[in-house]
Amino acid sequence: MEVTLLGTGDTTGTPTPGCDCETCRTARERGVERTRFSVHVRNERTGESLLVDASPDFRVQFLERDVPLPDEVLITHVHFDHLDGLGNLYRLVDDVPVHAADEVDPVTDQSVADAVRERYDYLDVVEVHDRTPFEPFETAGFEVTLVPVEHPPLVCYGLAIEDPETGAKLALTGDTSFGIPEDSRAVLADADLFLADAIVPASLCEYHPMGGRHHDADGTPRTFGTKHMTREGALSLANELGAEETRLVHVAHFYDAEEAFAEPLAVDGERYVL
Ligand SMILES: [Zn+2]
Numbered sequence: 001m002e003v004t005l006l007g008t009g010d011t012t013g014t015p016t017p018g019c020d021c022e023t024c025r026t027a028r029e030r031g032v033e034r035t036r037f038s039v040h041v042r043n044e045r046t047g048e049s050l051l052v053d054a055s056p057d058f059r060v061q062f063l064e065r066d067v068p069l070p071d072e073v074l075i076t077h078v079h080f081d082h083l084d085g086l087g088n089l090y091r092l093v094d095d096v097p098v099h100a101a102d103e104v105d106p107v108t109d110q111s112v113a114d115a116v117r118e119r120y121d122y123l124d125v126v127e128v129h130d131r132t133p134f135e136p137f138e139t140a141g142f143e144v145t146l147v148p149v150e151h152p153p154l155v156c157y158g159l160a161i162e163d164p165e166t167g168a169k170l171a172l173t174g175d176t177s178f179g180i181p182e183d184s185r186a187v188l189a190d191a192d193l194f195l196a197d198a199i200v201p202a203s204l205c206e207y208h209p210m211g212g213r214h215h216d217a218d219g220t221p222r223t224f225g226t227k228h229m230t231r232e233g234a235l236s237l238a239n240e241l242g243a244e245e246t247r248l249v250h251v252a253h254f255y256d257a258e259e260a261f262a263e264p265l266a267v268d269g270e271r272y273v274l
C-alpha cells in the first residue's frame with residue numbers, strides 16, 4: 001500500500017490567500033504547502049488507486065505529485081474542502097465509483113451518499129455507492145471500513161483501509177473532535193500509519209469562542225471548539241490507539257511559524273509505503 005498525502009491543510013490551506021502571517025511567509029519561503037485535504041492510496045498489488053476525499057486543489061495535486069488518477073473515490077463528509085474537487089474528474093475518467101456513508105444526517109436529513117448524489121447528479125462519471133458504517137467493503141483491492149466520528153453539526157466518518165493480503169493498515173480520523181465513539185476507536189486502532197486531524201495547538205483554544213473541550217488530566221483541551229482535535233488531542237488519540245506511525249493533518253496556518261513545520265505535522269507530498 002502506497003500512501004501519498006496530497007493535501008494536509010485545513011479549509012483555507014497554507015499559505016492562505018491574502019495572509020501575510022509568519023507561518024504563511026515561511027511556507028512560501030520554503031516552498032512547502034498544505035493544500036486542502038486529500039489522500040491517495042495506491043494498491044501496488046492490483047495497480048488500482050483509491051482517493052480519500054476530493055480536494056478543491058485536485059488539479060494542482062495531481063499535476064504536482066507522481067500518482068495515477070483514482071479508480072475509486074471515498075468521501076468522508078460534505079464540507080467544501082473534502083468534496084468540491086469531485087467535478088475535476090469530468091473528462092479525466094469515464095466513470096468513477098464514489099463511496100460514502102448511507103446513514104441519514106438528522107441535521108440535513110440526508111446521508112453523505114445522498115448529498116454527493118444530489119450535488120453531482122449532472123455528472124455522469126460519478127456513480128455513488130452507499131456504504132454502511134462498520135460494514136467492511138472491498139474497493140481497489142482493499143478492505144475499507146467507515147466509522148462515525150464527531151464533527152458537529154454534520155456527520156463525518158473516519159476510516160480504516162486494510163490490505164487483506166499483506167495486512168497493511170492505514171487509519172484516518174476524518175474531521176473530528178476528540179469525542180470519537182469507542183466502537184469507532186476500536187476500528188481505527190493498531191494502524192501502520194495513522195492520519196489525525198490536528199487543526200491547531202491546544203494553546204489556541206483560548207481564542208475560540210467556544211474554548212476547548214475534552215480536557216486531559218493536566219487540563220489540556222484535546223478538542224478545539226467542537227469540530228476538530230488539537231495537536232495534543234490528536235497525539236493523545238494516536239498514543240491510545242497504538243499507531244505505529246502518526247502524521248498530523250488538516251493543519252491550519254495558526255500554528256506559530258517555529259512549530260508549524262515540526263514533527264509530526266505533515267506537509268503535502270509525503271509518501272509512505274505500508
Ligand atoms: Zn497565514
Ligand SMILES: [Zn+2]
Pocket residue numbers: 077079151175
Ligand atoms: Zn469538515
Ligand SMILES: [Zn+2]
Pocket residue numbers: 010011037079081082175250
Ligand atoms: Zn475539513
